[in-house]
Amino acid sequence: MSDAETLNHTTCTIREVRWDQPSLPCDRCQQPAHRIGTATRTASDVDLDASVLLAVTISVHRCAACGHTFRAPPPFLRPDAIYRNRVVTAAVRSVFQDGMAVRRVATRLARDCWVRPSEGMIRRWCTEYSASLDFATDYLPWVVGECSGILCVDEVYQGQLAVLLAVDPVAPEGDRLVGYQRFRGSVDQEEVATLLAGLRAAGIDPAEVIADGAARYPRALAWVWPTAAHQRCLCHEARRVTSAVGQIIVRPFRTSRPGGRASCAGGHGPARPPRWSRTPPPGLGGGDRISGRRN
Numbered sequence: 001m002s003d004a005e006t007l008n009h010t011t012c013t014i015r016e017v018r019w020d021q022p023s024l025p026c027d028r029c030q031q032p033a034h035r036i037g038t039a040t041r042t043a044s045d046v047d048l049d050a051s052v053l054l055a056v057t058i059s060v061h062r063c064a065a066c067g068h069t070f071r072a073p074p075p076f077l078r079p080d081a082i083y084r085n086r087v088v089t090a091a092v093r094s095v096f097q098d099g100m101a102v103r104r105v106a107t108r109l110a111r112d113c114w115v116r117p118s119e120g121m122i123r124r125w126c127t128e129y130s131a132s133l134d135f136a137t138d139y140l141p142w143v144v145g146e147c148s149g150i151l152c153v154d155e156v157y158q159g160q161l162a163v164l165l166a167v168d169p170v171a172p173e174g175d176r177l178v179g180y181q182r183f184r185g186s187v188d189q190e191e192v193a194t195l196l197a198g199l200r201a202a203g204i205d206p207a208e209v210i211a212d213g214a215a216r217y218p219r220a221l222a223w224v225w226p227t228a229a230h231q232r233c234l235c236h237e238a239r240r241v242t243s244a245v246g247q248i249i250v251r252p253f254r255t256s257r258p259g260g261r262a263s264c265a266g267g268h269g270p271a272r273p274p275r276w277s278r279t280p281p282p283g284l285g286g287g288d289r290i291s292g293r294r295n
């Protein structure tokens with residue numbers, strides 16, 4: 001197979017753009033710097049019909065005051081970027097506004113816009129975007145003003161990392177993050193109170209707070225928001241019911257096996273959890289721990 005046969009060919013539209021300025025302020029000393037020539041940059045752009053490559057002619061400037069030579073920066077192209085700014089905007093919006101997983105954004109952009117940045121590149125754009133936001137001044141005042149008055153508080157565990165988070169469950173887009181705090185190990189009552197007190201200080205004053213049946217919540221909630229109603233999470237309550245039903249279903253099944261304990265079928269003797277449940281039902285013991293996701 002020749003080298004030519006191993007290449008993929010794609011129809012591409014080339015658009016020529018000029019960003020040619022007679023003079024610009026020096027990017028070091030701000031003195032006027034006149035054009036001494038031109039250079040060319042290339043960048044991918046989004047398009048609905050075909051792959052588009054921009055061929056951008058830019059002016060090159062030399063500052064007489066400090067001797068610095070620099071290229072004119074087009075406003076639609078970041079320094080050293082190979083994608084136009086609106087490609088970055090489309091990728092970031094896919095993640096932060098549409099809720100897409102980062103790994104799926106490249107496929108979407110390739111299908112709809114004829115560009116396919118790498119997953120690593122998209123993650124870098126998202127990191128830069130999130131770093132540009134100040135949670136305390138940009139996000140928190142907005143989320144406080146928009147709070148519905150209902151708050152869900154829960155934890156997520158992954159190994160030794162625990163994240164305690166509070167969300168508004170009736171925001172138009174679904175669960176809206178109101179606040180969170182990371183811990184190592186388990187979350188106790190004092191740590192719950194610390195997060196909630198921080199939200200109260202920010203202006204959150206819910207009428208109702210929903211949490212699971214863990215013992216770490218009632219006193220912390222009563223201390224921070226004494227007038228708020230404390231609602232048990234229906235999913236956690238439903239899990240207790242299904243676990244109890246599972247024990248009832250498994251018990252006669254076990255007695256029907258050879259060597260089964262007949263005394264359990266009639267309700268006598270100690271109730272034992274089904275074999276497929278090695279942890280106590282949530283809310284009934286030390287197994288009230290959520291792993292990997294919030295319920």
Ligand SMILES: [Zn+2]
Pocket residue numbers: 026027028029030031063064065066067068
């Ligand atoms: Zn200069």
